[in-house]
């Protein structure tokens with residue numbers, strides 16, 4: 552269907568693919584002074600109905616921004632990530648926060664359809680003003696882009712100050728994670744008032760999204776830290792192949808999947824009886840930056856690597872036998888010893904060992920270059936969506952005796968409440984202010 556334009560007019564907006572062709576017309580319009588370009592997106596109109604078809608009638612690679620839940624959670628995991636955490640500026644008001652969430656939602660609804668950030672976008676505005684859109688995604692399709700917006704604990708209250716009049720709306724469970732054994736957290740990779748998770752098939756599209764949402768935030772919020780990720784380390788649909796992490800193991804085999812409504816209701820979506828009511832249909836995001844000591848791991852024998860994980864490296868089968876999708880059997884013994892070591896990662900992380908706690912994992916590999924010793928500065932940017940942050944706390948505490956701990960170091964940590972999806976004409980976070 553034809554995407555609704557930002558001002559709600561029934562006229563097709565130029566897609567990034569046609570924008571270049573329309574450039575001359577845009578310049579002409581700019582030359583006669585039709586509109587002045589703006590740094591921030593214009594006041595948001597009704598959000599486009601999901602499933603617009605900017606790329607010539609195909610909706611392939613377009614995930615609707617509006618809906619019951621935000622996209623980017625159960626959406627088939629894309630290969631690339633750019634996640635940014637933001638802090639509100641010290642002068643920002645409640646009105647600034649609401650306007651920012653509205654403008655982000657408006658821009659996100661366009662970007663996820665493969666459109667520029669605003670109608671005048673990268674090249675259809677006047678020559679006398681900076682373009683609304685930075686332009687590096689011109690000519691690129693929507694690329695399965697999803698933009699997921701989260702609200703951090705400090706947004707609700709910072710050092711006892713209720714900056715935005717929402718302290719009494721804070722989800723009771725929304726707080727920074729407690730310290731865990733072995734944590735070496737860095738402030739520059741932790742926490743934040745807000746977050747934007749952009750996932751896409753093309754890294755340029757994900758970076759473009761975060762960059763343009765950051766521009767929109769200018770003067771109201773600024774990036775506190777951001778992380779790029781590649782090579783998804785999970786799957787969220789049964790037909791997605793399980794990828795490998797940087798230790799070479801299949802990662803994401805036993806995940807909560809998009810078609811498992813019962814598991815999603817039990818473990819991912821905030822339910823109508825949960826507190827607070829405004830978060831119904833939402834979720835919580837845990838982000839942990841976990842450094843992986845690659846060179847140390849690479850010197851470990853294959854058999855020992857498998858013992859540590861609890862799975863076979865070739866096909867990802869549990870060491871109790873079977874194929875990748877066979878459930879691990881913790882009672883199986885080989886030569887009088889458990890086939891799956893009692894301190895193996897899979898055994899400790901399994902719901903049976905954690906009172907049934909499950910996580911929807913959606914993490915990515917990261918490489919931030921190399922350190923002064925020439926060692927890879929790399930690891931897993933672990934992302935998990937849960938109905939209650941206690942699910943993560945339970946599993947992470949159990950992992951305190953994990954054999955894997957010798958090879959990993961948690962260096963970043965953040966938690967966010969993920970509001971429900973925006974309705975057409977609404978915005979993400981609207982229920983918080985209702």
Ligand SMILES: C=CC1=C(C)c2cc3[nH]c(cc4nc(cc5[nH]c(cc1n2)c(C)c5CCC(=O)O)C(CCC(=O)O)=C4C)c(C)c3C=C
Pocket residue numbers: 796798800801802803804805806839841842843860862896897900901902910930931933943946947950959
């Ligand atoms: C607290 C939660 C978890 C952290 C932190 C974590 C870090 C981490 N994991 C791997 C590699 C693998 N994890 C695997 C399974 C797995 N991991 C968690 C949780 C955390 N992992 C869970 C809940 C599970 C599933 C357990 C189950 O139900 O069987 C696997 C096996 C394949 C799979 O099922 O995904 C691997 C491999 C690394 C390298 C790592 C830190 C860097």
Ligand SMILES: [Fe+2]
Pocket residue numbers: 896900
């Ligand atoms: Fe794991």
